[in-house]
Amino acid sequence: MAVTGVKTKSETKKPVISYWAKEKCSCPICKKSFDHEIMMSGQGRMIAGSLTDELHRNFEPSKKYGLVYPLIYEIGACPNCYSAFFWNDFKEIKNRDIEDKIFGHMEKRKAAVNEIFPYFNLKHERTLFDGVAMYYLALLTYNDVGPEMLPTMKQAIISLRLAWLCKDLNQRCAEHNYDYISQVFYRKALFFYQQAVINETARTEKSSTLANMGPDMDKNYGWDGVIYLCGLLEYKYGQQEDVQLRLKKLSESKTAIARIFGLGKSSKNKPGPLLEHARNLYDDLSKVVADDDI
Numbered sequence: 310m311a312v313t314g315v316k317t318k319s320e321t322k323k324p325v326i327s328y329w330a331k332e333k334c335s336c337p338i339c340k341k342s343f344d345h346e347i348m349m350s351g352q353g354r355m356i357a358g359s360l361t362d363e364l365h366r367n368f369e370p371s372k373k374y375g376l377v378y379p380l381i382y383e384i385g386a387c388p389n390c391y392s393a394f395f396w397n398d399f400k401e402i403k404n405r406d407i408e409d410k411i412f413g414h415m416e417k418r419k420a421a422v423n424e425i426f427p428y429f430n431l432k433h434e435r436t437l438f439d440g441v442a443m444y445y446l447a448l449l450t451y452n453d454v455g456p457e458m459l460p461t462m463k464q465a466i467i468s469l470r471l472a473w474l475c476k477d478l479n480q481r482c483a484e485h486n487y488d489y490i491s492q493v494f495y496r497k498a499l500f501f502y503q504q505a506v507i508n509e510t511a512r513t514e515k516s517s518t519l520a521n522m523g524p525d526m527d528k529n530y531g532w533d534g535v536i537y538l539c540g541l542l543e544y545k546y547g548q549q550e551d552v553q554l555r556l557k558k559l560s561e562s563k564t565a566i567a568r569i570f571g572l573g574k575s576s577k578n579k580p581g582p583l584l585e586h587a588r589n590l591y592d593d594l595s596k597v598v599a600d601d602d603i
Contacts, residue, residue: 324374325349327382327434337402338411339390346435348382355379357527362541362586364534365473366527378477380470381440383526384447388431391419393446401458410453418449425490437481441474448497461508462516462535465501468494469524469538492546499542506539530583536565537587544593556598563594 330345348354354374358367370376386393392411394402402408422429422445429442448467451460475491508514521529524538540562547555569587 326354326374326377334385334387334396334399336387336390336392337399338392338408339387341387341389343385343387343389343431345385345396346382348377348379360582362589363469363473364524364528364530364538364583364586366525378437378440378474379526380474381435381437381443384440384443384467386431386443386446390415391422391431391446392450393443394450395447395463398458402454404455407454411450414449414453418446421449422446437474437478441471441478444471444474456508456514459514459516459519461501461514462505462519462522465498465505465535465538466522466524468498468501469542472498495542495546499539499546502535502539502542505535533569534583537569537583537590540566540594541586541590544590544597559594560598563591563598566591566594 327346327348330347332345333342334345335342352373353371354377356369356371358369360366368377368379383395384393385396385399390412392415402411422442426438426442426445429439431439431443433439435443444467448464448471451458451464451467454460472491472494475487475494479485479487479491505514505516509516516535517532522531522535523529524534530537540559543558543562547558549555566587569584
């Protein structure tokens with residue numbers, strides 16, 4: 310529950326998760342302002358748990374606050390025009406043509422998100438459901454920005470987070486097919502991660518210059534994390550129909566992961582958890598490629 314001025318006696322009994330920032334966010338698309346909700350930290354709200362092979366930090370539920378989802382507060386969504394960005398990017402839109410393009414797709418974004426996350430609300434304290442809808446709005450909004458905003462890399466991160474959050478949503482409301490939707494977003498993440506590497510190589514989008522590549526919010530695993538995730542997502546969620554193409558891609562991923570090993574052994578700056586997961590992935594890839602050679 311967000312802090313919204315004077316609280317009633319019943320409201321004070323509820324655990325406080327978030328608050329409204331004093332300064333509203335100004336939407337560069339519709340030129341209107343809306344509230345900026347920020348998650349509070351400390352006092353046992355965020356109890357860090359395990360790190361998955363997808364570099365996703367699990368959080369343990371606390372007795373007072375229950376399950377919290379820190380990721381959902383990383384995206385802002387304008388309730389007037391349904392444009393959504395990482396919070397800092399609201400100040401980066403300064404091109405009139407891009408503004409008009411995003412504004413022109415307002416109803417299209419709203420309808421697309423409503424198909425999967427009906428009745429989402431952008432005007433109250435966000436729930437997990439609302440937060441996932443905001444991420445999907447952001448995924449669609451970044452379709453319309455220029456390469457200087459590094460949309461492909463951001464869409465990769467957003468897609469992967471959507472896959473995680475849809476898993477969480479499926480645990481909260483099963484039988485609504487959010488487990489299937491999670492798989493769809495995993496495949497989108499695979500596409501965007503690999504496309505970000507292609508764009509970087511072709512120098513059409515400087516993906517590696519993004520300040521924080523996450524993919525989660527607790528640690529930045531940088532470009533090495535991107536290369537690792539390209540391989541991991543291909544291994545776990547890549548297409549299975551064309552066996553030869555799959556083996557080719559997995560072999561390429563194995564070579565890329567091997568480069569992480571070489572750098573990691575000589576650099577103190579390499580995150581230990583990333584190297585551990587990379588070694589495990591390398592072993593898995595080696596087994597698949599070796600089995601095909603038998």
